[in-house]
Amino acid sequence: MLGTAATRQEPSPPERAGELAEIVLPDQEGNDVRLGDLWKDGPAALVWLRHYG
Amino acid sequence: MQLHGARQQFEAAGVPLVLIGQLTPRHAARFRSSQHIDLPVLADERRASYKAAGAKVATFGELLGPKVVAKGILTSARTGRTQGRTLGHPAQLGGAMVIGPGNEVLWSHMSQDAGDNASPEEILAAVQPG
Numbered sequence: 304m305l306g307t308a309a310t311r312q313e314p315s316p317p318e319r320a321g322e323l324a325e326i327v328l329p330d331q332e333g334n335d336v337r338l339g340d341l342w343k344d345g346p347a348a349l350v351w352l353r354h355y356g
Numbered sequence: 357m358q359l360h361g362a363r364q365q366f367e368a369a370g371v372p373l374v375l376i377g378q379l380t381p382r383h384a385a386r387f388r389s390s391q392h393i394d395l396p397v398l399a400d401e402r403r404a405s406y407k408a409a410g411a412k413v414a415t416f417g418e419l420l421g422p423k424v425v426a427k428g429i430l431t432s433a434r435t436g437r438t439q440g441r442t443l444g445h446p447a448q449l450g451g452a453m454v455i456g457p458g459n460e461v462l463w464s465h466m467s468q469d470a471g472d473n474a475s476p477e478e479i480l481a482a483v484q485p486g
Contacts, residue, residue: 305416306413306445307413307419307447308413308414308415308447309415310415312412312413312415314412314449314466314467314468315410315466316453316461317461320408320461326400326405328399330381330396331381331396331397332385336396338398341372341374342455342457345456346371346483347371347374348452348453348479348483349376349452350376350452350474351405351409351452352376352378352387353450353467353473354448
């Protein structure tokens with residue numbers, strides 16, 4: 304139901320963000336952003352939203 | 357959105373604050389407009405970054421269990437905001453992460469259930485060590 308998981312999962316944040324760094328996502332205007340560029344020169348805070356709204 | 361209110365503190369710390377949502381840039385733009393926020397919002401239709409960040413998919417209880425619903429009601433009462441229509445994968449949970457040069461994960465808080473969200477203060481503390 305609602306695409307829920309059948310069994311409880313544990314969050315599994317990585318110790319290093321190499322895989323995240325290579326992901327390219329469009330921003331709200333459609334401009335591609337490579338995630339690794341966000342923290343190339345200093346820390347960046349990323350927040351993954353559960354939903355819009 | 358609480359994070360929008362804290363954006364100046366992130367700016368003062370010199371730390372970019374970026375939101376990532378599901379679906380398309382059009383949805384991201386609509387979200388920014390409806391929530392009156394000027395933070396950048398990236399659109400992750402395939403949820404690739406969610407998976408790479410270790411975000412979990414909730415069980416039914418973690419999504420709509422009594423404790424989660426109660427927390428949602430309290431949050432709505434405190435903030436005056438109610439949840440709108442859910443877009444995207446309804447059971448996908450989110451989280452927050454602070455990442456530094458060299459791909460070092462400096463701090464993370466990935467949600468255990470739908471009511472488990474890091475506060476702006478927690479994230480700010482992670483970007484302002486000491």
